[in-house]
Amino acid sequence: MAKNAEIARALKELALLVEIEGKEKYAARAYKRAVRSITSLGEDIEAVANREELESIPGIGKGISKKIRRYLETGSIPLLERLRARIPVKVMVLDSIPGVGPKTIALLYHELGVTDLDSLEKAARDGKIALLKGMGKKTETQIIEGIDLVRSGLDRTLLADAMSVVETIRQKIQNVDGVNQVVIAGSYRRRRETVGDLDFLVDADDPELVMEAFSTLDNVQDVLVKGPTKTAVRLKSSLQMDLRVIPTESFGAGLQYFTGSVDHNVRLRGIARSMGLKLNEYGLYRDEELVAGEREEDIYESLGLAWITPELRENHGEIDAVKNGTLPHLVKLDDIRGDLHSHTDQSDGSNTIEEMLDAAAEREHEYFCVSDHTQSLTIANGMDEERLLERIEEIDTLNTSGKWDMMILKGAEVDILADGTLDITDDVLAQLDVVTVSVHSRMKDSKKVMTERVCTALENKHVHLLGHPTGRLIGKRAEFEIDLEPVFEVAKKNQVAMELNANPYRLDLNPGNLRAAINMDLKIAINTDAHKVSELDYMKFGIFQARRGWITKSDVLNTMALKDLQKWLKK
Ligand SMILES: [Zn+2]
Ligand SMILES: [Zn+2]
Secondary structure, three states: OOOHHHHHHHHHHHHHHHHOOOOOHHHHHHHHHHHHHHOOOOHHHHHHHOOOOHHHHOOHHHHHHHHHHHHHOOOHHHHHHHHHHHHOOOOOHHHOOOOOOOHHHHHHHHOOOOOOOOHHHHHHOOOOOOOOOOOOOHHHHHHHHHHHHHOOOOEEEEHHHHHHHHHHHHHHHHHOOOOEEEEEOOOHOOOEEEEOOEEEEEEEOOOOHHHHHHOOOOEEEEEEEOOEEEEEEEEEOOOEEEEEEOOOOHHHHHHHHHHHOOOHHHHHHHHHHHHHOEEOOOOOEOOOEEEOOOOHHHHHHHHHOOOOOOOOOOOOOOHHHHHOOOOOEEHHHHOOOOOOEOOOOOOOOOOOHHHHHHHHHHHHOOOEEEEEEEEEOHHHOOEEEHHHHHHHHHHHHHHHHHOOOEEEEEEEEEEEEOOOOOOOOOOHHOOOOEEEOOOOHHHHEOOOHHHHHHHHHOOOOOOOOOOOOOOOOOOOEOOOOOOHHHHHHHHHHOOOOEEEOOOOOEEEEOOOHHHHHHHOOEEEEEEEEEHHHHHHHHHHHHHHHHHHHOOEHHHHHHOOHHHHHHHHHHH
């Protein structure tokens, strides 16, 4: 489905440019609607186009389907090219700044000539933005903070965004004649939250064939380097990929070297030196003699270590742990028995409860918790007590229907109010199986206020989980100020688990905080927080992050069998 993201991106840029030009407001809305349908489309758009069924997708009429076909044929849309020439504004990057949308971009462009991050930053630092109608000093400060956030993520791509594209390419290279193996090393293999350039390592009989296949992939924008053993390309999505063909006898050493991290590798080279050996990307050597190189496992073994899973290679204690035999057995996707946080169209989800349950059952969950928002989150159509009570009855009926071979747990994602109280009364909370509490408002509270606020919420005896504990959105919103140590202590005292929210933009808690939480014997719930059926697949990103946080199966609440979980929930 590599083309879906590309086309959605092109149409989004089209919508922004049309809106900034200000002539055809209707058209901008239509493009945006098409972007939404393509983003949630469950299949490859190219396959839909081949069946001549583009116009059956909601929001895609004749005009847009023609543009999509044009894109599929030529890699661009003529109208988009013309608009780019007319309006030289980097709309996609400006639009990614929190609080900056098309209206603001248009204003900044027409009034101040802002076209990119640099000219925006200059205008903000010169105090010119605050003087514009409807903007003010506060917005200007927000924009400056937003620029930093966007800059820090600009040359990085969310792992989840890279993954579908990159795995398709990996498969294509794997299918080239004479290719023995293809591994994507680097931060991708370590399952970092975001990835920079991607490092493809290939063991192949005929390097030339591989280089040719790689440089002529249909989503390549530029070929940056093309040599006998290394080729580098930039994709249309701006992702950069390097491919190296490595001799079979050095493949394991290359894999070890290019997987990193730098700090982990420095430690390994130190160990090698202390043993009178030399480790580099070609192998582990004693003088000129190759000791190990073909298999990564052999490199570790020859250094007196067991193989270390890539997610742990950050030099955060993994080498000492493997020496002492205390390396944890990390949680796996297979260990997960259910999901404790999801939304339906009763609040801000896109699917009905039945659709969500069907999809959860397909994923062979033993239990599934439906946890829509509560009343103070009005923009998400949060539920009040009356609606929650109806929901409880509805779930009782669904459970007795026997339609799903899975326990449906009654839940809610309850808002933590400004003073730390909850927006649902205790007698209703008492009737739910799983009560998750989350902060969705006043995220700029001071550290002291936020910490007290969350601790107060966790003191409520009906609470089971703290949802997305630091509120961050990777590349979009920083963590809010909170002191997690006292929060963990209160959670421990009241038997509240911490969520690891598996949404790839959240991945909250982060690995360092996860380790701190399990060191205090807290349970972790790895939840998708799915707002639509397809987002149930976010679980794997939660697992990657959990492994980076040294989480084992026994640390995780939703690896428990239903009976044990129910016992735990009763406190
Ligand atoms: Zn939430
Ligand atoms: Zn949620």
